[in-house]
Amino acid sequence: MQERLTLPAPAKLNLFLHILGRRPDGYHELQTLFQFLDHGDELQFALREDGVIHLRSDIPGVPHDSNLIVRAARKLQEASGTRLGADIWLDKRLPMGGGIGGGSSDAATTLLGLDRLWNLQWDEDRLAALGLTLGADVPVFVRGRAAFAEGVGEKLTPVELEEPWFLVVAPQVFVSTAEVFSDPELTRDTPPIKVRSLLGVDGRNDCQPVVEKRYPDVRNALILLNKFTSARLTGTGACVFGSFPNRGDADKVRRQLPATLPSFVAQGRNISMLHRKLQGLA
Numbered sequence: 353m354q355e356r357l358t359l360p361a362p363a364k365l366n367l368f369l370h371i372l373g374r375r376p377d378g379y380h381e382l383q384t385l386f387q388f389l390d391h392g393d394e395l396q397f398a399l400r401e402d403g404v405i406h407l408r409s410d411i412p413g414v415p416h417d418s419n420l421i422v423r424a425a426r427k428l429q430e431a432s433g434t435r436l437g438a439d440i441w442l443d444k445r446l447p448m449g450g451g452i453g454g455g456s457s458d459a460a461t462t463l464l465g466l467d468r469l470w471n472l473q474w475d476e477d478r479l480a481a482l483g484l485t486l487g488a489d490v491p492v493f494v495r496g497r498a499a500f501a502e503g504v505g506e507k508l509t510p511v512e513l514e515e516p517w518f519l520v521v522a523p524q525v526f527v528s529t530a531e532v533f534s535d536p537e538l539t540r541d542t543p544p545i546k547v548r549s550l551l552g553v554d555g556r557n558d559c560q561p562v563v564e565k566r567y568p569d570v571r572n573a574l575i576l577l578n579k580f581t582s583a584r585l586t587g588t589g590a591c592v593f594g595s596f597p598n599r600g601d602a603d604k605v606r607r608q609l610p611a612t613l614p615s616f617v618a619q620g621r622n623i624s625m626l627h628r629k630l631q632g633l634a
């Protein structure tokens with residue numbers, strides 16, 4: 353069998369998310385703190401000489417050509433002018449529409465994986481800029497360092513954070529990011545903070561009131577998790593999370609949740625597991 357390049361696509365959390373305003377193009381200016389989780393999807397890549405991009409794993413409800421993996425691969429192919437293609441396999445482990453960035457992370461892993469497979473040697477700035485055309489969250493996954501993000505999420509300042517354990521609960525509802533951002537009741541006037549005052553910031557997510565109002569399952573998950581620890585929403589949801597000093601404490605709370613409510617425990621990391629793996633291959 354042809355050799356495959358196997359790479360992880362980790363999840364992210366928004367440890368806080370402040371919305372500062374709305375730009376003329378409808379996108380929102382925000383400030384957010386990204387940290388990665390040691391939990392994610394897994395992708396495999398194999399070279400094709402005929403230029404075809406073929407994602408060989410189906411995600412229910414996502415047509416082949418709209419999958420962010422295929423879109424990322426085709427964009428890189430076109431921008432680089434390569435005649436090479438790839439077969440790609442996806443082991444989808446992250447809940448979709450969960451606010452933990454699964455699709456964006458898959459796209460970033462595709463850009464970095466194919467850059468390596470096709471020997472393009474693009475630098476990180478170029479890959480991040482291409483990634484931004486696929487989604488606001490793609491650049492942070494391309495760079496792979498925990499970061500304070502501004503703009504629509506693309507102006508990134510790397511930060512060193514504690515690396516606690518997180519319990520992430522995934523209510524079984526699909527939250528539309530576009531709907532949350534277009535809700536008239538969304539807070540859009542949080543004053544900006546400076547990166548140096550990060551430590552004093554509370555963990556507020558400005559999307560949370562709107563998501564709680566629209567999705568009772570998310571509100572119920574927050575109420576439940578708040579019985580054990582301070583819980584909040586990541587991104588535009590649906591996932592909610594709480595932090596713990598060690599894995600044992602997180603697992604203990606997880607065991608007390610209803611079995612019908614999907615959840616996982618993972619450590620927060622300042623260097624994404626994708627980048628740790630790529631460094632190991634270099």
Ligand SMILES: C[C@](O)(CO)[C@H](O)COP(=O)(O)OP(=O)(O)OC[C@H]1O[C@@H](n2ccc(N)nc2=O)[C@H](O)[C@@H]1O
Pocket residue numbers: 366369378379380381382384451456486487488489490503504505529530533587588
């Ligand atoms: C909320 C976050 O998850 C925080 O990490 C991201 O900013 C969302 O990033 P994403 O899922 O990659 O979002 P995109 O696919 O770029 O945008 C989805 C939709 O959300 C809205 N959107 C997104 C990001 C942003 N800063 N302002 C917005 O108004 C836009 O209506 C857009 O059409």
Ligand SMILES: Nc1ncnc2c1ncn2[C@@H]1O[C@H](COP(=O)(O)OP(=O)(O)OP(=O)(O)O)[C@@H](O)[C@H]1O
Pocket residue numbers: 411413414418419420421447448449450451452453454455456458459489529587588589590
């Ligand atoms: N490879 C992919 N994985 C997941 N979703 C994908 C993928 N490709 C396309 N999509 C589409 O993107 C939508 C959002 O998926 P995703 O898992 O990135 O949401 P999310 O976790 O809310 O992301 P974010 O935190 O960036 O808002 C899905 O409903 C699906 O239609």
